[in-house]
Amino acid sequence: MNFSIGLQDSGVPIFFYEFQHRPSSFAKIKPEWVRADHGAELAFMFGGPFLMDESSLLAFPEATEEEQQLSLTMMAQWTQFARTGDPNGEGLPLWPSYNKLGQYLEISPTPRVGHKLREARMHFWTETLPAKIQQWQQTQKGRKALGEL
Numbered sequence: 001m002n003f004s005i006g007l008q009d010s011g012v013p014i015f016f017y018e019f020q021h022r023p024s025s026f027a028k029i030k031p032e033w034v035r036a037d038h039g040a041e042l043a044f045m046f047g048g049p050f051l052m053d054e055s056s057l058l059a060f061p062e063a064t065e066e067e068q069q070l071s072l073t074m075m076a077q078w079t080q081f082a083r084t085g086d087p088n089g090e091g092l093p094l095w096p097s098y099n100k101l102g103q104y105l106e107i108s109p110t111p112r113v114g115h116k117l118r119e120a121r122m123h124f125w126t127e128t129l130p131a132k133i134q135q136w137q138q139t140q141k142g143r144k145a146l147g148e149l
Contacts, residue, residue: 013097015087016104018114019044024067025060041107044071045078066109074107 019041026034042058043049049063049071063071073092081087087095093111096103102116 013085015081015095016098017095017107018104019107021067021070021108023060024062024064041074044074047071047075070107070109073111 019036021040021044022035023040023043025043026040030037043060044067046058048056048058048060049068051059052061053059054061060067076089077087077092077095080089080092093105094113095105096113098104104114106112106114
């Protein structure tokens with residue numbers, strides 16, 4: 001997140017997302033509490049719902065019509081981004097650039113703009129842990145200084 005904010009501060013537009021759709025193909029292989037895991041969006045980005053050759057790792061012919069539409073939307077967004085540097089275009093859901101408000105796109109069959117993704121968890125990584133590491137380092141320096149006496 002800090003890296004994204006740094007890039008955004010330098011004028012580089014950042015488009016951040018979280019894929020939140022549980023693919024219907026997960027029903028056979030994943031526990032129900034798993035919504036979407038790392039890389040689940042790849043099948044949608046590369047047209048998996050339309051691939052019928054089950055030898056392809058991206059294919060899932062059991063995709064619903066809703067999932068086919070999600071795939072079409074995502075392919076259009078990524079193509080638009082590759083073409084112009086901006087995933088927004090006519091007929092596509094609004095995807096705001098990431099900014100200090102922490103806006104990002106929650107990708108699902110009904111996409112929406114989210115704010116401050118997992119803010120409490122991110123606070124741990126960006127604030128709490130660095131402070132604890134610094135505190136520990138200061139303690140170690142103090143112990144070393146006492147040992148030198």
